[in-house]
Amino acid sequence: MAQAVDRLVAAREATQKIAIVGDYDVDGVTATAQLLAVFSACGIEAQAILPHRMRDGYGFQPVHVERAREAGCTLIVTADCGSSSIPAIEAAGTAGLDVIVTDHHLPGGPLPAGTLQINPRQSGCDYPFPDLAAAGIALKLSLALGERLGRALPTDALLRIACLGTIADLVPLRGENRVIAALGLKALESSRSPGLKALIRQAGMKPPYSASDIGFRIGPRLNAAGRLAEADPALELLMSRDENRAIELAALLDGWNRERQTEEAQVVEQAQTQARERAERLGHPPAMFTLWSPEWHRGVVGIAAGRIARIWNRPTLLLAAEAETATGSGRSIPGIALHGFLSPWKDRLLRFGGHAQALGLSAELGRLPALRDEWEAAAAGAFAPELLVRSFSYELEAAPQEIDLAFLARQSRLAPFGQGNPQPVVRVGPLELAGSPRFFGADHLSARARGIDGGSLNLVGWGWQPRAEDLLGRFEVLGTLDLDRFLGEPVMRLIDARPSGSNP
Numbered sequence: 001m002a003q004a005v006d007r008l009v010a011a012r013e014a015t016q017k018i019a020i021v022g023d024y025d026v027d028g029v030t031a032t033a034q035l036l037a038v039f040s041a042c043g044i045e046a047q048a049i050l051p052h053r054m055r056d057g058y059g060f061q062p063v064h065v066e067r068a069r070e071a072g073c074t075l076i077v078t079a080d081c082g083s084s085s086i087p088a089i090e091a092a093g094t095a096g097l098d099v100i101v102t103d104h105h106l107p108g109g110p111l112p113a114g115t116l117q118i119n120p121r122q123s124g125c126d127y128p129f130p131d132l133a134a135a136g137i138a139l140k141l142s143l144a145l146g147e148r149l150g151r152a153l154p155t156d157a158l159l160r161i162a163c164l165g166t167i168a169d170l171v172p173l174r175g176e177n178r179v180i181a182a183l184g185l186k187a188l189e190s191s192r193s194p195g196l197k198a199l200i201r202q203a204g205m206k207p208p209y210s211a212s213d214i215g216f217r218i219g220p221r222l223n224a225a226g227r228l229a230e231a232d233p234a235l236e237l238l239m240s241r242d243e244n245r246a247i248e249l250a251a252l253l254d255g256w257n258r259e260r261q262t263e264e265a266q267v268v269e270q271a272q273t274q275a276r277e278r279a280e281r282l283g284h285p286p287a288m289f290t291l292w293s294p295e296w297h298r299g300v301v302g303i304a305a306g307r308i309a310r311i312w313n314r315p316t317l318l319l320a321a322e323a324e325t326a327t328g329s330g331r332s333i334p335g336i337a338l339h340g341f342l343s344p345w346k347d348r349l350l351r352f353g354g355h356a357q358a359l360g361l362s363a364e365l366g367r368l369p370a371l372r373d374e375w376e377a378a379a380a381g382a383f384a385p386e387l388l389v390r391s392f393s394y395e396l397e398a399a400p401q402e403i404d405l406a407f408l409a410r411q412s413r414l415a416p417f418g419q420g421n422p423q424p425v426v427r428v429g430p431l432e433l434a435g436s437p438r439f440f441g442a443d444h445l446s447a448r449a450r451g452i453d454g455g456s457l458n459l460v461g462w463g464w465q466p467r468a469e470d471l472l473g474r475f476e477v478l479g480t481l482d483l484d485r486f487l488g489e490p491v492m493r494l495i496d497a498r499p500s501g502s503n504p
Helices: 002-013 026-041 062-070 086-095 134-149 153-167 173-186 194-203 211-228 232-239 243-282 301-312 338-348 367-384 404-414 465-471
Strands: 018-020 046-049 075-078 099-100 116-117 289-293 316-322 325-331 351-354 358-364 396-398 427-433 438-441 444-449 456-459 477-484 489-499
Touching: 002 075, 002 099, 002 116, 002 134, 002 477, 018 026, 026 046, 026 075, 026 134, 026 153, 026 211, 026 232, 046 062, 046 086, 062 075, 062 086, 062 099, 062 358, 062 367, 099 134, 116 134, 134 153, 134 173, 153 173, 153 211, 153 316, 173 211, 194 211, 194 232, 194 243, 211 232, 211 243, 232 243, 243 289, 243 316, 243 367, 289 325, 289 367, 301 316, 301 477, 316 358, 325 338, 325 367, 338 351, 338 358, 338 367, 358 367, 404 477, 404 489, 444 465, 456 477
Parallel strands: 018 046, 018 075, 075 099, 099 116, 289 316, 396 427, 456 489
Antiparallel strands: 316 325, 325 358, 351 358, 427 444, 427 477, 438 444, 444 456, 477 489
16 A cells, blocks of 8 residues: 555656556446545546456456556556456556556466555455445545645545445445445445436435445446446446436436346346256256356356346356357355365456455356366365355344334344444244235335234335235245334335244
C-alpha cells in the first residue's frame, strides 16, 4: 500500500495520466468509480477502461494496455482484476507502463518484477482481514492517498459506493466488510448523487435500506450492463451529476436486467434438462455437474450455475460454447472449495481464476467431455457424501405468537445479513393455513397461517407454487423473517416445510 501511494503521488507530481482498468461486475465498477473520483479530487488525471465481456473476456488483458498507451497513460491501476494477468502486465512493461494491481481474487502465482500488488490474499501478506472485496480495497487505497496528500475525502460518499460492491460480490459480511456494509447502507439514505438516487427509485427501494436491497435490486441492475452489453453505462450512472441523464441510465440498466432475467431463465431450464439427463445416464447424480450449450449467453451462466448448484446441491460448471471455445463459470456449495479442487487442471484450461466458491474458466470445446468425466470421477472420491445431501439448519425455534415487530427489532441488531453473516433461520409451528394460498408471478405464493397458540404469520414462497401441497393440514416451516413494508407486519420467507410432528 505504501509503495502504491508513493507511485500515485509521483504520478501527480509529474502530471502523469493514469488508466484504471476495472472489472465489469458491481465490485469492479464500484471500485473503479471510487478511484476515478478520488484521483480527480487529488489532482490526478485518470481514465477508466472497463473490459467488454464478449470482446475482451474477463480481467486485465493486453488490449487494455494498448488502449492505455494510446490514451497517453504511463501508469495502470487495476480494480478487481490483475492477480493472474501476467501477459497483460508483461505487455505493460514492454510498453513502458507501470502497473499497480488492486484485487482480491486468489493470486495465480508471482507477478512480473516491479509490479505493485495490493491484495490481502497474496502470499506473505499479514493484513489482518483478508476478505475485503475490490470495492473495500479501493476504499482503503483512496483513504491512504488522501491521508498522504492531506486531503479530507468525503468518507460517506465513498462508503455508499463501497458497500454496493462489498454486498453484491458476496464476500463475508463480517469484520471490516460488516463495517463498510453497515455504514454504507446508512449513508445511502442521505445520498445526493443523482445516479444513486435514480437507481434507487428505479429499483423501487425505500429506506431503511438492507443488504438484500443491494443484493436483489441494485446489484442485478448494475451487473446487467456488463453481462449483456458493456459496463460503461453502469460506471457513468455512478459518476453522473446530471439528473436527467441519470434517469435515462437507470431505465437502461433496468431494461437490461429484465433481459438478463429472461436469458437466465432459459439457461436454467435447459441446464436442468441436461442435469436430469446426465443423472439418468449415470444412474445417479454425479458429485458435480459440468454442462454446456451453444445456446447459452455467457453473461448469465454464472448466475444460472448458482441456481443449478442450489437445486441439486452439487458444485456446478455452466459454459457457453462458441466456435471451438467454451467460456463459463462455476459455483460451489458450502464445504467444497471448487477453485482448489479444479486447480490441478488449470494448465489444460485456456483461462482459470476466481474465489474458493465461485470461479470463471475457458476451455477448448473438444476437451470438455474428457474433462467432465475426469472431474466427475475425482469429485466422487474427493467430496464427502454428507456434503452432497441437502440439509437445513436453523438458529432458533419460535411459536407463532412470538413473531412480532419486537422480534424483528431484536433481529435487526445482527444486520446487515449476507455471506458469512446469514440471516437467522427460524423454525415455526405447528401452523395451519387461514385460507387458500395466493399465487403470483411465475410460480410464487403467499399465504396467511395461524398457530394453535392463537398467533398468526404471513408466509411467502419464491418458486413455491409447485410445493403448495406441503402447506396442507398441520405443518411447520423453516424460513427467514422480515418486515412486510406494505402490511407493516412480519413475513416469513419460506425455506422448507413439512408436516408438524415429524422427527427433529
